[in-house]
Amino acid sequence: MTSSAILSYSIEPVAELPADDKLAAALLSSLAEYDEQLHGRRIWLACSGGRDSLALAALCVQLYRQGKLPFLPQLLHVNHGLQADSSAWAAHVADWAAAQKIPCYILRAQVNGHDEQAARQARYEVMRAHINQGDVLLLGHHADDQAETVLMRLIQGAGVNGLSGMQPWRVQRQGGQHNILWRPWLTIQRARISAYAQRLQLPYIDDPTNDTGDNVRSGLRRDIMPVLASYNPNVIDNIARSAQLLSEAQASVSAQAATDLQQIAVASLQLPSAQQVLNIDDLHKLPLYRQRQLLHYWLGQDEPLPPAKQLVDDVLLLSQRDDHDHQTEFFWQGRKQSYTIRRYRQQLYRLSNKWLTWLQLSLIEQAEMLPQPFSPEFNAADEQPILTTLRSDDNFIWQVQVLANVVARLLDHDQHEALLKSSRTAMLKIAPLGRKQRVQTALASRPQSGKKLYQTLGIPSWLRDSLVVISVDFIDEKMTENESPIALPIFLLSPFDRWVLSVDNLKTDTPSHQLTDLIKSNLSPEKDAKNRTD
Numbered sequence: 248m249t250s251s252a253i254l255s256y257s258i259e260p261v262a263e264l265p266a267d268d269k270l271a272a273a274l275l276s277s278l279a280e281y282d283e284q285l286h287g288r289r290i291w292l293a294c295s296g297g298r299d300s301l302a303l304a305a306l307c308v309q310l311y312r313q314g315k316l317p318f319l320p321q322l323l324h325v326n327h328g329l330q331a332d333s334s335a336w337a338a339h340v341a342d343w344a345a346a347q348k349i350p351c352y353i354l355r356a357q358v359n360g361h362d363e364q365a366a367r368q369a370r371y372e373v374m375r376a377h378i379n380q381g382d383v384l385l386l387g388h389h390a391d392d393q394a395e396t397v398l399m400r401l402i403q404g405a406g407v408n409g410l411s412g413m414q415p416w417r418v419q420r421q422g423g424q425h426n427i428l429w430r431p432w433l434t435i436q437r438a439r440i441s442a443y444a445q446r447l448q449l450p451y452i453d454d455p456t457n458d459t460g461d462n463v464r465s466g467l468r469r470d471i472m473p474v475l476a477s478y479n480p481n482v483i484d485n486i487a488r489s490a491q492l493l494s495e496a497q498a499s500v501s502a503q504a505a506t507d508l509q510q511i512a513v514a515s516l517q518l519p520s521a522q523q524v525l526n527i528d529d530l531h532k533l534p535l536y537r538q539r540q541l542l543h544y545w546l547g548q549d550e551p552l553p554p555a556k557q558l559v560d561d562v563l564l565l566s567q568r569d570d571h572d573h574q575t576e577f578f579w580q581g582r583k584q585s586y587t588i589r590r591y592r593q594q595l596y597r598l599s600n601k602w603l604t605w606l607q608l609s610l611i612e613q614a615e616m617l618p619q620p621f622s623p624e625f626n627a628a629d630e631q632p633i634l635t636t637l638r639s640d641d642n643f644i645w646q647v648q649v650l651a652n653v654v655a656r657l658l659d660h661d662q663h664e665a666l667l668k669s670s671r672t673a674m675l676k677i678a679p680l681g682r683k684q685r686v687q688t689a690l691a692s693r694p695q696s697g698k699k700l701y702q703t704l705g706i707p708s709w710l711r712d713s714l715v716v717i718s719v720d721f722i723d724e725k726m727t728e729n730e731s732p733i734a735l736p737i738f739l740l741s742p743f744d745r746w747v748l749s750v751d752n753l754k755t756d757t758p759s760h761q762l763t764d765l766i767k768s769n770l771s772p773e774k775d776a777k778n779r780t781d
């Protein structure tokens with residue numbers, strides 16, 4: 248464990264010296280740029296107690312006192328508990344904040360592992376948990392940090408997005424919550440911040456692992472940056488500028504990919520974050536570079552980090568295959584979720600693994616006695632719809648709503664008469680389609696079962712255990728064991744589609760699109776379903 252040094256300046260209110268012009272200009276021009284987005288938001292400053300974030304806090308104090316900054320941020324310090332001195336650092340930051348009369352909160356993070364990345368992740372998590380939805384978190388990242396980030400990504404083979412480095416204003420979304428990371432100093436060199444910190448005699452904490460650590464970032468800072476500076480003294484500014492240019496280029500690429508996606512996504516089969524579907528024929532109409540960019544965008548659209556290039560290449564190859572192989576699948580572990588990418592016919596599917604787990608759950612079979620819609624006294628207006636849940640877990644819920652008078656509308660006159668005279672009662676049955684059960688849809692000239700039926704309807708393998716038949720069974724109480732109820736299958740449902748069955752049995756004058764309007768099948772993320780019923 249390395250020891251750190253708290254610079255031996257005493258803790259006092261920030262001196263009444265003039266603020267550094269360049270540092271102030273960077274903060275104030277960033278403030279002007281994001282003025283509208285900042286309006287009404289609470290602002291926090293993530294303060295490690297290190298030179299950069301303490302200098303940023305000091306500048307905020309100075310500019311606030313001078314009436315140039317309309318807010319004074321509250322400080323957040325995260326104690327990772329990783330070093331012997333961690334608690335002393337936390338106390339030091341709190342004392343400094345008290346001397347400035349700024350509210351300061353010390354948060355404790357639980358770090359899994361010892362690397363910088365694990366500490367950063369734990370840090371953001373506790374800070375996010377502390378602040379409120381929509382709040383802004385100021386960070387002390389500067390041009391040297393940006394140059395190191397870009398170089399690190401360059402040697403890892405990043406694309407335009409990665410090489411655009413850190414963003415000055417970044418909306419972070421997680422679990423329905425969003426916060427903003429604000430980095431006003433990305434164009435400011437560390438040397439300038441150091442000079443300012445020294446001039447103000449700021450008692451910052453000097454963490455020696457920043458320069459001597461054996462991670463890639465420390466190595467680049469210590470060994471590579473000085474060499475690059477010997478070729479071009481402006482290397483830091485230049486790399487930071489390249490990042491800015493690439494960030495603009497990335498915005499164009501993303502906008503193009505988003506437009507392409509709108510054209511090519513198969514909207515009827517989408518369930519956001521569970522199942523995303525692309526049409527391969529439309530994809531192939533684009534030039535190859537746009538296909539790649541679109542796949543890159545499509546795969547990672549709701550993830551904080553994009554997929555690896557290898558995955559994009561693999562998926563592109565999958566789209567180009569013409570051997571009818573529907574078995575190939577690629578696995579991708581995103582930050583938020585894991586996914587399986589598959590192809591079925593001329594469509595690419597990105598399926599979340601939570602969704603695939605849901606699809607394997609058994610369907611709940613339902614049978615409900617129906618009111619007698621065929622009796623003359625039946626008043627359809629009084630009828631309560633029958634709402635049943637076919638399958639649900641913590642993530643998704645699939646519900647069907649049926650009005651019993653559906654049945655009355657579907658039966659033809661002779662069937663009505665026969666039922667009125669008989670002693671049969673009607674039972675609405677919602678049951679999984681049996682593997683051998685034969686049903687007839689308008690797409691086939693005779694009843695079909697199994698593989699033939701799936702092919703006719705275009706049902707990919709992972710959806711095949713999610714087909715449901717809605718039927719009305721007419722049961723005669725006096726029926727003997729050898730007699731079976733008269734079953735009238737009406738609809739076949741999948742989570743995304745529905746088909747009218749037994750077309751011959753039904754009133755021929757009812758157009759099939761009207762028939763499909765008679766039931767509501769609703770598939771949604773579980774929390775939406777709960778909200779809806781609340």
Ligand SMILES: Nc1ncnc2c1ncn2[C@@H]1O[C@H](COP(=O)(O)OP(=O)(O)OP(=O)(O)O)[C@@H](O)[C@H]1O
Pocket residue numbers: 292293294295296297298299300301323324325326327370385386387388392454457
């Ligand atoms: N322990 C922490 N508590 C709160 N914020 C932190 C902490 N560590 C880092 N940060 C925030 O993240 C930014 C970048 O982190 P980085 O690891 O580069 O900082 P540092 O070098 O440890 O500290 P500084 O940037 O303040 O000199 C910091 O400027 C600061 O805003």
